[in-house]
Amino acid sequence: MFLNKPYAVISAFLMALCLGHAKAAPEAFRPADLTEIVSPASPTRATVSADPLPQIRAMVSAARAGMDPRLYGRAGALVEQALSVRPGVPDLLTLRAVIAQADHRFPDALADLATVLAMQPGDAQARLSRAFIFATLGRLDEAENDCSALAPRVGDLIRTVCFAHVRGLRGDYAAAARGLARALSADRNAPPEVRAWAHSLTAGILARAGDPGAGHHFAEATRLAPDDQALALRHASFLRETGNPRAALRRLGDSQSDGAVLERAIAKRALGQPATAEVAVLEARFSRQSGSRRHLREEARFRLSLQNQPVEALRLARLNWQIQKEPEDLALLTEAEAAVGLGEQQ
Amino acid sequence: MTISRNALLVALLALLFGGSERAYAHQSSEAYLALTLSGTAVSGRMDLHLQDLDHAFGLDTDRDGQITWAEALAAKPALDAALADSLVLSGPKGGCPHSLGALELTRRSDGVYAVLPLSAACPGALDGIALHYDLLFPFDAGHRLRVTASDPDNADTWIGTLTPSAPATRLGPAEPLPVFIPFLWQGVVHMLEGIDHVLFLLTLLLTACLVRGPSGWQMALSFYTVAARTAGLVTAFTIGHSITLALAASGTVLLPPGPVEALIAATVAFAALNIVWPMVTRRVWVVAAGFGLIHGFGFANVLAELDLPPADFALALFAFNLGVEVGQLLCVALVLPLTYLAGRLALYRQVALPALSLGVAGVGAIWLVERSFGVIVLGI
Numbered sequence: 001m002f003l004n005k006p007y008a009v010i011s012a013f014l015m016a017l018c019l020g021h022a023k024a025a026p027e028a029f030r031p032a033d034l035t036e037i038v039s040p041a042s043p044t045r046a047t048v049s050a051d052p053l054p055q056i057r058a059m060v061s062a063a064r065a066g067m068d069p070r071l072y073g074r075a076g077a078l079v080e081q082a083l084s085v086r087p088g089v090p091d092l093l094t095l096r097a098v099i100a101q102a103d104h105r106f107p108d109a110l111a112d113l114a115t116v117l118a119m120q121p122g123d124a125q126a127r128l129s130r131a132f133i134f135a136t137l138g139r140l141d142e143a144e145n146d147c148s149a150l151a152p153r154v155g156d157l158i159r160t161v162c163f164a165h166v167r168g169l170r171g172d173y174a175a176a177a178r179g180l181a182r183a184l185s186a187d188r189n190a191p192p193e194v195r196a197w198a199h200s201l202t203a204g205i206l207a208r209a210g211d212p213g214a215g216h217h218f219a220e221a222t223r224l225a226p227d228d229q230a231l232a233l234r235h236a237s238f239l240r241e242t243g244n245p246r247a248a249l250r251r252l253g254d255s256q257s258d259g260a261v262l263e264r265a266i267a268k269r270a271l272g273q274p275a276t277a278e279v280a281v282l283e284a285r286f287s288r289q290s291g292s293r294r295h296l297r298e299e300a301r302f303r304l305s306l307q308n309q310p311v312e313a314l315r316l317a318r319l320n321w322q323i324q325k326e327p328e329d330l331a332l333l334t335e336a337e338a339a340v341g342l343g344e345q346q
Numbered sequence: 347m348t349i350s351r352n353a354l355l356v357a358l359l360a361l362l363f364g365g366s367e368r369a370y371a372h373q374s375s376e377a378y379l380a381l382t383l384s385g386t387a388v389s390g391r392m393d394l395h396l397q398d399l400d401h402a403f404g405l406d407t408d409r410d411g412q413i414t415w416a417e418a419l420a421a422k423p424a425l426d427a428a429l430a431d432s433l434v435l436s437g438p439k440g441g442c443p444h445s446l447g448a449l450e451l452t453r454r455s456d457g458v459y460a461v462l463p464l465s466a467a468c469p470g471a472l473d474g475i476a477l478h479y480d481l482l483f484p485f486d487a488g489h490r491l492r493v494t495a496s497d498p499d500n501a502d503t504w505i506g507t508l509t510p511s512a513p514a515t516r517l518g519p520a521e522p523l524p525v526f527i528p529f530l531w532q533g534v535v536h537m538l539e540g541i542d543h544v545l546f547l548l549t550l551l552l553t554a555c556l557v558r559g560p561s562g563w564q565m566a567l568s569f570y571t572v573a574a575r576t577a578g579l580v581t582a583f584t585i586g587h588s589i590t591l592a593l594a595a596s597g598t599v600l601l602p603p604g605p606v607e608a609l610i611a612a613t614v615a616f617a618a619l620n621i622v623w624p625m626v627t628r629r630v631w632v633v634a635a636g637f638g639l640i641h642g643f644g645f646a647n648v649l650a651e652l653d654l655p656p657a658d659f660a661l662a663l664f665a666f667n668l669g670v671e672v673g674q675l676l677c678v679a680l681v682l683p684l685t686y687l688a689g690r691l692a693l694y695r696q697v698a699l700p701a702l703s704l705g706v707a708g709v710g711a712i713w714l715v716e717r718s719f720g721v722i723v724l725g726i
Contacts (some may be wrong), residue, residue, distance in 0.1 A: 076486070
């Protein structure tokens with residue numbers, strides 16, 4: 001009941017590892033020269049403004065594009081500050097939900113969005129946001145309800161993207177991709193960001209279906225949103241999975257997010273290279289925050305595909321599955337189960 | 347198609363919100379505090395990310411996008427002043443004012459950190475340290491302070507994490523009281539609320555003052571005999587359930603709750619029937635111990651539902667067990683005098699005792715059926 005779980009032993013072991021890690025603080029030094037540049041400055045500066053909304057939006061946008069949780073954290077502090085002055089402002093609550101979503105605190109995000117939608121049922125931002133969270137949680141009927149409730153003024157492309165995303169998760173790849181292609185060609189005047197989003201989603205759906213046509217849509221999305229690192233990462237995974245790890249490495253550039261470092265390591269292994277530096281970086285990051293909700297999927301993949309630790313990978317994949325239920329999460333769980341030999345017993 | 351301003355705004359945000367655009371964790375903001383406790387003194391070091399400090403306090407004064415060593419040093423007094431309020435250490439006898447040494451730097455995987463050596467003096471000897479920290483929480487909702495406190499004398503290290511919603515903690519040896527008293531209480535409560543355990547014990551007590559003679563139950567006149575026999579029975583029962591409670595709680599032996607509950611019902615029925623139709627007349631304590639083994643698994647199922655703290659596992663188990671004994675002794679103290687008095691009456695020995703026994707046996711039998719087949723008859 002308490003000691004019979006191998007997990008207890010493993011987590012005790014990990015805790016011991018963490019302790020060891022915590023004890024060994026890196027060595028301190030003093031630069032010799034006062035003019036020596038010791039660090040780049042922060043891209044943001046905490047300021048007080050009468051209307052923080054634009055600043056918060058910009059910060060969340062940058063956080064997403066750069067996959068930077070630090071920026072999400074700073075935006076989160078600004079949101080809390082603004083909400084303490086003006087409680088219940090729908091736009092602030094929606095932004096708080098977006099930040100919670102990025103941190104995989106889905107129940108918090110859903111609670112805020114429910115508040116917003118109770119006040120403003122026609123709020124398209126909140127509606128769309130909630131549709132995608134429901135989709136991530138595998139609550140596909142509720143996601144589709146929110147897609148249906150999107151106001152017509154958001155445009156056909158966004159509505160189609162919403163429905164196609166859910167349809168793709170249902171495994172109805174052909175219909176989803178067809179709908180997206182039709183909407184993309186019908187709505188050539190949509191803003192480039194939206195077209196990039198639609199192309200990247202189409203690419204993802206085709207990639208899942210094993211359709212090589214995904215490559216074209218990844219290229220289109222990349223042309224429209226060259227700096228989107230999340231897109232770069234998914235494109236790189238596609239390139240590697242379709243047998244081109246070298247192109248995957250090029251596509252990743254020197255991005256340092258957990259996902260990018262992980263993908264770089266897997267691509268290097270595929271090329272027969274040891275990926276020692278990447279593995280060391282990930283080991284340090286994950287063991288510092290082992291089991292952190294935000295990167296369970298990446299941590300599980302790391303344990304499974306790079307470190308040959310299937311038992312720990314399965315534990316993490318199961319935790320991850322309790323939080324998010326996209327096809328990648330299921331694939332991860334199934335692979336981890338097979339790796340520890342559970343697959344054959346079932 | 348023309349795009350209204352509204353639609354454009356939505357579109358831009360839609361991009362932001364895309365759920366499939368997964369948030370890959372890069373590095374969230376963390377600070378580190380390593381403390382060493384010895385006697386009344388605390389020494390340690392605090393590491394804060396330079397970019398976090400720049401965001402909060404504006405290190406890059408010339409705004410050229412670079413932080414120089416001179417700019418970092420210039421911010422030190424402001425940082426000291428801020429930390430005087432936003433890092434508070436205290437021991438059992440009160441606050442431990444701290445002072446910060448000369449600024450240094452260190453390199454971690456996600457950038458360069460300011461290193462602040464720290465020393466503090468506490469008003470009394472330390473058995474751990476309480477701390478409160480909120481330096482960067484107002485600037486970053488995802489910020490964390492990772493703390494380690496070590497006591498080199500006892501070779502102990504404790505770790506903790508402070509967050510905006512939990513900005514204070516205490517690191518040190520666990521205080522025994524918060525575990526001991528609640529689990530003792532749970533033991534008492536469960537013993538008294540677990541009507542099957544109480545009924546079993548009562549059944550043992552019904553004949554505690556009697557001996558079986560050639561013509562049925564007779565009063566055992568010596569109080570010594572009564573006390574010794576009751577003590578023997580209760581002790582045997584206790585030893586039995588202590589063994590299985592420990593085995594089950596530690597996960598060494600695990601039984602499914604359903605069959606255990608049914609067996610407990612069977613022990614009640616058997617003990618009651620044994621009064622009317624003697625099956626076991628000698629060495630009743632062996633039966634009490636054996637049945638105790640079964641009841642122990644029942645206690646363990648309750649204990650499993652209370653979150654047993656892994657760190658204080660043994661203490662919590664001991665306290666819970668002790669609580670069960672306290673509950674038992676309460677039962678004995680209440681019932682034994684009654685049966686001692688009643689045992690003198692022929693009416694009790696010849697009428698009330700068999701009637702009570704048959705009643706209890708009936709309840710036990712119904713429980714047995716309920717618990718074996720999942721039906722509800724009595725609902726108690």
